[in-house]
Amino acid sequence: MKMLTVFTPTYNRAYCLENCYRSLLQQSCKEFVWLIIDDGSTDNTRELVNNWKSENLIEIRYFYQENQGMHGAHNSAYRIIDTELNVCIDSDDTMPTQTVEKIINFWKKYGSNEVSGIIGLDSYNDHTIIGTELPKYLPSSTLFDLYYKYGVKGDKKLVYRTELTKLYPYPLFENERYVGLAYKYYMLDKQYKMLLLNEILCCVEYLPDGSSLNMFNQYRKNPKGWAFYRKELMKLPFASKSFKYRQAIHYVSSSLLNRNYSFLSESPLKSLTFLAIPFGLLLFIYIQQRQGQLKLK
Numbered sequence: 001m002k003m004l005t006v007f008t009p010t011y012n013r014a015y016c017l018e019n020c021y022r023s024l025l026q027q028s029c030k031e032f033v034w035l036i037i038d039d040g041s042t043d044n045t046r047e048l049v050n051n052w053k054s055e056n057l058i059e060i061r062y063f064y065q066e067n068q069g070m071h072g073a074h075n076s077a078y079r080i081i082d083t084e085l086n087v088c089i090d091s092d093d094t095m096p097t098q099t100v101e102k103i104i105n106f107w108k109k110y111g112s113n114e115v116s117g118i119i120g121l122d123s124y125n126d127h128t129i130i131g132t133e134l135p136k137y138l139p140s141s142t143l144f145d146l147y148y149k150y151g152v153k154g155d156k157k158l159v160y161r162t163e164l165t166k167l168y169p170y171p172l173f174e175n176e177r178y179v180g181l182a183y184k185y186y187m188l189d190k191q192y193k194m195l196l197l198n199e200i201l202c203c204v205e206y207l208p209d210g211s212s213l214n215m216f217n218q219y220r221k222n223p224k225g226w227a228f229y230r231k232e233l234m235k236l237p238f239a240s241k242s243f244k245y246r247q248a249i250h251y252v253s254s255s256l257l258n259r260n261y262s263f264l265s266e267s268p269l270k271s272l273t274f275l276a277i278p279f280g281l282l283l284f285i286y287i288q289q290r291q292g293q294l295k296l297k
Helices: 014-025 045-055 070-080 099-110 143-148 182-189 212-221 223-234 241-257 270-296
Strands: 004-010 032-039 059-065 085-088 115-123 156-161 193-203
Touching: 004 014, 004 070, 004 099, 014 032, 014 045, 032 045, 032 070, 045 059, 059 070, 070 085, 085 099, 099 115, 099 193, 143 156, 143 182, 156 193, 182 223, 212 223, 212 270, 223 241, 241 270
Parallel strands: 004 032, 004 085, 032 059, 115 193
Antiparallel strands: 085 156, 115 156
């Protein structure tokens, strides 16, 4: 059995998915499966993928589902994947030629059941690293500590042990399509560190219709998902009080957007949440005003 699954959630991205495919064809090591989770596309994604499957140049698995959002697509991927490791490459991303080879060789040399996976680097298409490199003096770290203790910035590429990513499934909320993906990662941080690999594993292009550039709309349209996410982050045992306070502010705002006025009694940190109400209310008002301004444009 192959060691790695590269999975790609996609929704009406046939126009850019071929770049991802071509980068996978060019991999120096073909010991991987490409799993495409089609999250309800209405374009020609299925036809495109069927053509690639008929070429039989790499192993491709295709799974179609009704639209659930990015986190729902991740749920399906983790349920289906049967290789030891997995990594998500978005539909508008590409992989440098030796990425699969680097992941497999690095894991064979250093991987174990004592860690949850590997953290590598993302770059722009010109190979400029997004944010900062990983600390060269650290062999391993949790994802949370990497950002909030060691000051690392920017998106990073995460390779996980599949048996662990099957844990902590993302909840699905009616009429919503987003829950922060970091929820699962921080849950795994409670038990495991990750190996650090200071190599570019993915080249990222932030397209106008991508989730990264539409975060305000995600926040506004998915208040239940965001409230859940903020509540879970408030519970993290290793997080600082200031971090938890910021989560409480957003929790208040998302609860108000959802018209859930029982948020205080449902909070895991009631005193902190009570103190966060003024700033949470201001954030709620800001979002409402900005939404009104966008409607006028």
